[in-house]
Amino acid sequence: MKPDDPLLRIIACPIDKGQLTxxxxxxxxxxxxxxxxxxIIDGIPQLLPSSGTRVPDEEHERILRRIGP
Structure with a gap:
């Protein structure tokens, strides 16, 4: 999957239905x-609630610094 993939505009989190990065x-x-x-396995997003994993707070902070506001 690439940043300009049109699929990114329509897929959403299976839990809160919000945008994903x-x-x-x-x-x-x-x-x-x-x-x-x-x-994302073989180019296919795995968007079942059970396929998601929680990120520890420390890693979450690193990710937020990477993606910006």
Whole structure:
């Protein structure tokens, strides 16, 4: 998945239905509101609630610094 992929405009977090942020080079989608990341496997976002993992607070802060406001 690339940052200009049109799919990024329409996919949403399966839990809060909010926008997700693509993190590269990790190839994951991140929900900063819930501190959850969803993997992208073979170019396909895994957006089941059970496929997301909670990010520890320290890692969440690092991610926020990377993606900006």
């Amino acid at each position: 693509l993190l590269l080079p990790e190839e994951v989608l991140y929900n900063p509101r819930l501190h959850r990341r969803y993997p």
